[in-house]
Amino acid sequence: MPELVLQLTRGGFLALLWLFVLLALQVVRSDLYAASGLKSGVPGRSGPKPSRIRGAGRAKVARQLLVTQGPLSGTRITLDSRPILIGRADDSTLKLDDDYASTRHARISQQGDEWYVEDLGSTNGTYLERNKVTGPTRVPLGTPVRIGKTVIELRT
Amino acid sequence: MARDSSAAASPTGRGIELVMLALAAVLTTGALVLVEANQEQSLTTDLLFVGLAYLVLFSLAHVAVRKLAPYADPLILPSVALLNGLGLVMIHRLDLAYAAQAELRGRPAPSELIGAQVTWTVAGLVLFAAVLFFVRDHRTLARYGYTAGFVGLVLLALPAVLPSSISEVNGARLWIRIPGGPGIQPGEFVKILLIIFFSAYLVQKRNLLSTAGRRFLGMELPRARDLAPLLAAWGLSVAIMVFQRDLGSSLLIFGLVLVLLYTATERISWMVIGLSAFAVGATIAYQLFGHVRVRVQIWLDPFEDYEGGGFQLAQALFGLGTGGVGGTGLGAGRPDLVPFAETDFIFASLGEELGLIGLAAIMLVYLVLITRGLRSALAVRDSYGKLLATGLSFSVALQIFVVIGGVTKLIPLTGLTLPFLSYGGSSLLANYALVAILLRISHVARAPLPQRPAQPRAPIAEASTELVQRPDPANRRGGTTPTPAGEPGPAPSGPGPAGPGPSGPGPSERGRSDHS
Numbered sequence: 145m146p147e148l149v150l151q152l153t154r155g156g157f158l159a160l161l162w163l164f165v166l167l168a169l170q171v172v173r174s175d176l177y178a179a180s181g182l183k184s185g186v187p188g189r190s191g192p193k194p195s196r197i198r199g200a201g202r203a204k205v206a207r208q209l210l211v212t213q214g215p216l217s218g219t220r221i222t223l224d225s226r227p228i229l230i231g232r233a234d235d236s237t238l239k240l241d242d243d244y245a246s247t248r249h250a251r252i253s254q255q256g257d258e259w260y261v262e263d264l265g266s267t268n269g270t271y272l273e274r275n276k277v278t279g280p281t282r283v284p285l286g287t288p289v290r291i292g293k294t295v296i297e298l299r300t
Numbered sequence: 301m302a303r304d305s306s307a308a309a310s311p312t313g314r315g316i317e318l319v320m321l322a323l324a325a326v327l328t329t330g331a332l333v334l335v336e337a338n339q340e341q342s343l344t345t346d347l348l349f350v351g352l353a354y355l356v357l358f359s360l361a362h363v364a365v366r367k368l369a370p371y372a373d374p375l376i377l378p379s380v381a382l383l384n385g386l387g388l389v390m391i392h393r394l395d396l397a398y399a400a401q402a403e404l405r406g407r408p409a410p411s412e413l414i415g416a417q418v419t420w421t422v423a424g425l426v427l428f429a430a431v432l433f434f435v436r437d438h439r440t441l442a443r444y445g446y447t448a449g450f451v452g453l454v455l456l457a458l459p460a461v462l463p464s465s466i467s468e469v470n471g472a473r474l475w476i477r478i479p480g481g482p483g484i485q486p487g488e489f490v491k492i493l494l495i496i497f498f499s500a501y502l503v504q505k506r507n508l509l510s511t512a513g514r515r516f517l518g519m520e521l522p523r524a525r526d527l528a529p530l531l532a533a534w535g536l537s538v539a540i541m542v543f544q545r546d547l548g549s550s551l552l553i554f555g556l557v558l559v560l561l562y563t564a565t566e567r568i569s570w571m572v573i574g575l576s577a578f579a580v581g582a583t584i585a586y587q588l589f590g591h592v593r594v595r596v597q598i599w600l601d602p603f604e605d606y607e608g609g610g611f612q613l614a615q616a617l618f619g620l621g622t623g624g625v626g627g628t629g630l631g632a633g634r635p636d637l638v639p640f641a642e643t644d645f646i647f648a649s650l651g652e653e654l655g656l657i658g659l660a661a662i663m664l665v666y667l668v669l670i671t672r673g674l675r676s677a678l679a680v681r682d683s684y685g686k687l688l689a690t691g692l693s694f695s696v697a698l699q700i701f702v703v704i705g706g707v708t709k710l711i712p713l714t715g716l717t718l719p720f721l722s723y724g725g726s727s728l729l730a731n732y733a734l735v736a737i738l739l740r741i742s743h744v745a746r747a748p749l750p751q752r753p754a755q756p757r758a759p760i761a762e763a764s765t766e767l768v769q770r771p772d773p774a775n776r777r778g779g780t781t782p783t784p785a786g787e788p789g790p791a792p793s794g795p796g797p798a799g800p801g802p803s804g805p806g807p808s809e810r811g812r813s814d815h816s
Contacts, residue, residue, distance in 0.1 A: 150338065154629035157330050158654065161661040164323050164382060168375050168668045171316055175675075215506070215683055226749065237749055241503070241683045 205257050206285055206298035214294030215241060223298075227253035230291055231264070244268050244292030252283065252298075259283045259298055268292060313374030313746075314366050320378035321362055325355035328385030331630055335393045338631030354385060357425060364429040368436075369743035373676060376742065379669040380720055380735055384421060384728070386662070387721035389630070390642075390649055391417050397636035413642055413723055420725035424732035431736035438741050442684045445500025452493030455486035456536075460543040487549045488717075488730035491556070491695055492737070498557060499687035501529070502564040506683070510565035522569060530570070533557035534577050538585070545591055548702055548716035554578060555698045556691060563690050599712035612639045616648035616707055627655025642723040644715055647707045662721075663704070670697045676742035689741045692734050 209228060211219040221228060221237060228237045231249035240249070246266035252259055260280040263270040270277040271290040288295045329351025336343055358381045365372050392414040399409040435441060441448070459475055477483040502509070509526050537554040540546055558574035585592045594609055602610035602617065615638040622628060635641050635649030642649075651659050673693030677686045699716050706713035717727040 150629060150632070153330075153334055153337070154627070154632075157327075157334055157630065158626070158657050158661070160323075160327055160330060161654075161658060164320070164327060164378075165661050165664045165668070167320060167323065168379065168665070171313070171320075171375055172668065172671070216681070216686075218678060219681060220679075221681075237681075239682050243507075 206259050206283075206300060208299050209238075209252065210297050210299050211238070212288065212295045212297050214292070216294060223254070223259070225254055227251050230294075230296075231266075238294075238296070240292060240294055242292040242294060245294070249291050250277070250289075252289075261289055266291075312370050313372075314362070314370065317365070317374035317377055318359070318362055320375070321358050321381055322355060324378050324382035324385055325351055325358065327382060328354055328389060331386060331389040332392070334629065335389060335396070335631035338629060339393070339396050341396070354388075357422065361425050361428060364432055365739060368429070368432040369739050371743045371747040372739040373672045373742035373746065375668055375672050376735060376739055379665050379672075380732075382665055383662070383669075383720035386650065387646065387718075387723075388414065388417060388421065390635075390646055390653075390721070391723050393631055393653075394636055394642045394649065396631075397634070401636055416725065417723055417728075420728045423725070424728040427729055428732040428736045431733050432740060435737060435740050438685050438688060438737060438744060439682060441496050441688065441737070442500040442503065445497050448493040449497030449501070452490045452497060453536075455493070456490045456540065458486060483725075485724070485726035487544075487546065488724075488726040489733075490549075491552060492692070492730060492734055494553060495556060495560070495688065495691035495695060498529075498560050499684055499691055502560055502687055503684045505529075506564045509561065510567055522565075522567065522573075527573070530557065530561060530574060530577065534581060538581055541585055541592070542589070546715065547592065547595065547712075548699075548714035551702060551714060552695065552698055552716065554581075556695055559694050559698075560687060560691050564687055595712045595714070599709060602709065612645065613707075613709060613713060615639070616645050617709060619648045619652040620708065623652040623655045625656045627651075627653050627658055629653060643717060644703065644713075644722065645707055646722050647704055647718055650721070663700075666696070666700050666719075670694075670700075672742070673738045676738060676745045679745035680741050681745070685741050685744060689738060692738050696731075696734070 207223055209221045209223055211217050216238065219238070229248065229251055230236055230238045230240065230245075231247050232240055232242070232245050233247045236248070246264070246268070248264045249266040250264055250270040251262045253262065254260075259282070261270060261272060261277055261283045262280045263277045272281050272283065273287055277289075283289060283298055285298050285300060288297055329347065332350060333343065333347050336347060358377070361377060361381075365377060395412045395414050399412075402409045462476065475483045475485055509522060509529070533554055537550040540550040540553065554574075558571065558578075561570045561574070562568075586596060598605065598610045598613055602613040604610060606614050619633070619635060619638055622633060627633070630653050633649075633652040635652050638645045638648055647659070650662060654662070670693050673689055673696070677689035677693065680686055680689060696719055699719060702711070702714055703716050703718045705711040706716075717724050719727065719731045
């Protein structure tokens with residue numbers, strides 16, 4: 145096989161190898177913008193999602209729930225219209241592993257554009273900032289909600 | 301798992317996975333064609349069939365993922381496919397080189413390694429599918445935590461106990477060889493079993509282990525009696541080093557335990573204590589054991605004893621130097637000049653023929669694999685899954701660091717295999733099992749939340765137990781109000797108009813906090 149062809153294929157192979165890497169990084173990148181491990185974007189399929197996110201950004205609506213303190217710190221959950229259940233039960237959305245949390249501790253649900261936190265009769269209570277939550281209470285963006293040793297916040 | 305409209309809406313990533321698998325198969329076939337061309341073998345359409353067979357093999361794995369873990373991470377399997385493919389091509393390439401070498405010296409050609417490695421790859425993929433099939437929820441693994449730990453310890457001790465005719469290969473006693481059958485290196489599986497055990501153990505004992513002891517230099521030191529797990533791991537590592545002369549596994553197991561402890565407790569003091577213990581162990585080992593001293597001497601100056609112990613590392617460095625930035629091209633180098641080029645030193649072989657550009661790409665593929673594992677650890681919503689995924693990803697990362705660091709003379713050389721690239725059946729099988737568990741965790745992390753109907757019964761059940769548990773003075777005074785009116789702690793109720801303390805009856809208390 146002629147030398148020139150060998151050199152070209154050598155370069156071509158390395159280029160192809162890097163194409164693989166770049167494609168992988170592209171998928172990683174699109175995943176970063178999907179904000180959560182729960183939903184990951186995939187290039188080519190991100191049609192309806194950006195428009196929803198852009199529309200929501202204008203109205204300052206909470207789009208994700210972030211755990212800021214506690215063992216699950218750093219966990220993000222992308223909010224859709226469904227309520228978020230928090231507690232030690234296995235089927236909770238955010239499953240706490242905390243002696244100070246009840247099996248079904250609290251629920252965060254959406255009404256209109258706002259999110260409300262509601263204590264489900266927990267033993268140790270749910271706190272919005274430093275106030276105990278007794279009925280459904282509106283959760284402003286970035287306000288810490290404390291459940292046992294866990295603190296969560298709503299973020300855009 | 302609920303397969304409803306919302307499940308269809310959230311992307312699974314299976315499409316992109318298939319595309320990337322195809323690209324990995326194309327790359328593998330391309331590499332094979334280049335090797336054959338450069339080695340002046342006849343280029344036939346058979347090569348295309350080999351590539352096609354490879355694609356079919358991983359498509360079957362892809363179908364298994366699609367059926368068993370549809371929301372699993374789309375990048376893990378293609379990365380593995382590419383690494384395994386490149387490893388296979390490189391082993392085939394070394395087979396050709398060894399045959400040529402033997403012919404030159406007039407010896408019979410050595411038996412080919414590629415056949416065994418292909419068999420192991422198929423077996424690995426079968427194991428991969430089996431793990432995905434049997435482990436439907438990674439939390440079930442936690443239940444077998446102590447069993448896994450026990451089996452792991454037995455497997456670890458077995459080669460040291462068995463007679464050295466069965467267990468010893470090249471001075472390290474880490475094999476179980478059935479006469480006439482394939483050998484197994486149990487150490488590779490022990491890694492996974494110990495991660496399963498330690499994650500389960502740490503989830504249970506995390507609170508205990510992060511109990512603060514004395515403060516020292518701005519760190520909260522753990523209590524002395526909580527040091528037991530770390531000391532046990534340290535002793536285990538030293539035992540492996542002494543009895544099996546396996547520096548790599550020793551380092552790997554200790555590093556794993558340390559990282560899992562740190563992840564579980566979030567205390568930097570564990571790292572400091574662990575690294576000091578490592579330093580002490582390393583110093584003592586250097587003083588006491590000849591084989592450790594030899595390794596360090598070779599690391600410091602491989603050319604001092606070029607004809608002897610330093611030969612392998614020096615040849616690897618020459619190989620990497622020959623490769624340079626662009627490499628000699630696949631099949632055009634002389635990677636066979638390095639002893640054990642197909643196992644520990646396959647990275648040097650790839651470096652010679654693909655150059656820095658190719659090596660950087662391979663390391664990025666590894667990086668993608670590891671970060672996807674760690675990302676699953678971040679995203680999954682239960683503590684056990686977090687620890688397990690962290691441990692598994694980190695074990696791959698540490699293993700790669702130890703091997704590549706050793707081959708490139710960054711750290712003393714220790715014998716470990718490069719996951720998916722190196723020749724070795726146990727390593728392949730164990731790593732496919734590891735990746736299957738990672739995919740399972742990433743599936744749980746990325747799957748849409750299960751739709752569940754509201755259960756009004758449970759909160760009431762909670763509320764009834766609550767009254768029994770909390771004889772609160774406010775509750776007693778206010779009668780049997782079902783509202784949890786009292787505050788257990790000293791937390792003041794803020795700027796509420798009702799003043800400090802819940803003195804009013806239930807309804808007014810509820811009314812106050814509604815508009816706050």
